[in-house]
């Protein structure tokens with residue numbers, strides 16, 4: 001059992017760096033593997049999801065290693081020169097790794113089998129296999145389109161024009177990566193803008209790509225078969241990881257913390273905007289740009305929060321942050337309404353069902369909708385005291401451990417090892433700020 005227990009904390013103080021951005025880390029490994037020459041990456045997230053993508057890119061032909069000072073060296077093979085992997089690619093818990101790599105190899109004339117853990121093996125893949133079939137790839141596996149799946153890539157891909165039916169950066173990126181080894185220009189329309197890290201990374205490495213606003217979304221074009229030049233890059237801290245210490249400081253009286261070097265891509269800042277609207281004292285200090293991505297330091301102080309209705313069109317820019325927003329909402333005056341977030345049902349777990357169950361077990365008033373939740377907060381501390389089932393979901397684990405900092409009774413999560421996926425230093429970082437998060441049964 002890897003149970004972790006989080007108990008009451010007085011205040012959080014200090015300055016920390018959160019690990020590198022997960023989305024950008026996956027993409028840095030993939031693009032470095034396709035560029036000619038040596039790409040150096042600093043600040044790569046060394047969580048399990050990203051390490052699985054590194055292993056997969058090695059299996060496809062890239063030379064990837066880490067030196068003693070923590071810099072990652074990638075020797076790419078060039079677009080068109082990946083080779084068939086010897087065994088199945090095990091993507092572990094990662095929807096991003098699985099979907100992006102399915103896109104990438106679907107326009108190469110070889111077969112690749114993708115496998116994953118129980119969580120990943122229950123997630124929908126048809127959303128990527130449908131457009132990839134239009135390039136000419138074939139998919140073999142289970143009837144319902146979940147992993148394990150074998151992709152027979154095509155050696156004669158044709159460019160496509162595709163309207164993405166769900167708000168998903170993974171689907172968009174899978175198509176963009178398939179387009180890389182496809183002659184001609186592929187066109188993608190997304191109705192709602194989703195994180196544009198692939199677009200930024202493509203431009204950074206020299207891919208001929210355009211992004212144009214259309215209606216309330218964007219049209220993206222990618223012209224295939226470019227020669228990519230190796231680049232050096234620094235991965236900013238992950239705003240989705242920063243979200244946990246941010247909310248921990250907001251709900252813990254007397255707190256004043258700084259998180260350095262947080263990525264502030266406008267397609268990722270929905271949580272911070274929402275928290276500020278709720279009255280949060282979050283200051284962006286030293287705003288700058290690094291390797292094509294906006295970055296700042298965040299100073300966060302304890303704040304009295306008030307409930308709001310989160311605008312539905314904000315969902316894509318904070319999709320991974322609803323679990324931790326639920327915790328902030330439990331401390332806000334009034335009822336926080338979160339709707340239009342139906343994608344939460346197909347994340348690492350059904351995040352609506354699992355949050356509702358866990359919040360109720362901790363004594364928090366929550367109403368469930370198909371596409372979201374309504375949470376009524378209180379000035380009283382919630383009861384806590386529950387053991388939360390994490391269902392292989394790192395963000396569920398970290399959200400409830402954050403709740404434990406301000407609950408009457410400690411909150412336990414049944415499996416803290418899932419946090420390795422995205423935030424391996426979570427416990428150490430939070431305890432360094434003053435939290436009490438320990439293996440259940442261990443004396444502090």
Ligand code: S3P
Pocket residue numbers: 022023024095096167168169170171173195319320343
């Ligand atoms: C990601 C996109 C999002 C997000 C995930 C990372 C990415 O998923 O939830 O954690 O790196 O492209 P969807 O594309 O399914 O919304």
